[in-house]
Amino acid sequence: MSKKYKVYKSFISKEDCDLLNEWVLENKIKFSEGRMKGMRLTSRYSFDIEFPKKAYEIRDEIIKKLNFTNYSFPPYKDGMVSSFAAPGDTCYLHKDPVWETGTTTIHCNILLSDSEGGEPLIENDKLDLKKGDLWMYPVSEVKHGADLVKGEIPRTLWIFGFCFHPFNSPLN
Numbered sequence: 254m255s256k257k258y259k260v261y262k263s264f265i266s267k268e269d270c271d272l273l274n275e276w277v278l279e280n281k282i283k284f285s286e287g288r289m290k291g292m293r294l295t296s297r298y299s300f301d302i303e304f305p306k307k308a309y310e311i312r313d314e315i316i317k318k319l320n321f322t323n324y325s326f327p328p329y330k331d332g333m334v335s336s337f338a339a340p341g342d343t344c345y346l347h348k349d350p351v352w353e354t355g356t357t358t359i360h361c362n363i364l365l366s367d368s369e370g371g372e373p374l375i376e377n378d379k380l381d382l383k384k385g386d387l388w389m390y391p392v393s394e395v396k397h398g399a400d401l402v403k404g405e406i407p408r409t410l411w412i413f414g415f416c417f418h419p420f421n422s423p424l425n
């Protein structure tokens with residue numbers, strides 16, 4: 254049976270988090286509403302944006318460190334999404350689409366800010382994460398959402414999407 258999620262603590266450095274977080278804060282004006290019944294902005298529907306080089310370097314690192322092979326990218330810009338959730342945001346439980354028949358959509362998300370609350374909810378689990386942590390989960394298979402973002406600091410994250418056939422899924 255495949256796992257519901259895997260967490261890799263401190264996957265990226267504080268400096269890399271800060272760089273990506275600042276990019277999100279500067280570019281969120283080009284994002285659109287997340288359609289998740291909350292107060293989040295997402296690059297999911299934006300294609301006229303240029304992601305920072307660092308994001309591609311981190312994606313290469315994920316692919317290398319987690320031994321990804323035979324994957325394709327979901328149809329977001331370069332398979333990535335950046336997300337901005339202001340305090341007060343929540344995300345209702347949902348599943349993401351399957352983008353290619355026979356595959357599972359897997360997201361590797363990295364938390365970029367020291368926000369309070371906003372914990373990822375994956376089926377019945379609530380993940381306790383810190384800035385720089387990566388969590389990988391099959392978004393087309395498990396119900397997921399996020400708890401209420403509290404405090405003052407927006408919750409920003411970077412999403413690296415992949416489509417995997419079951420035979421080589423990194424969650425096997």
Ligand SMILES: [Fe+2]
Pocket residue numbers: 347348349392397
């Ligand atoms: Fe989702």
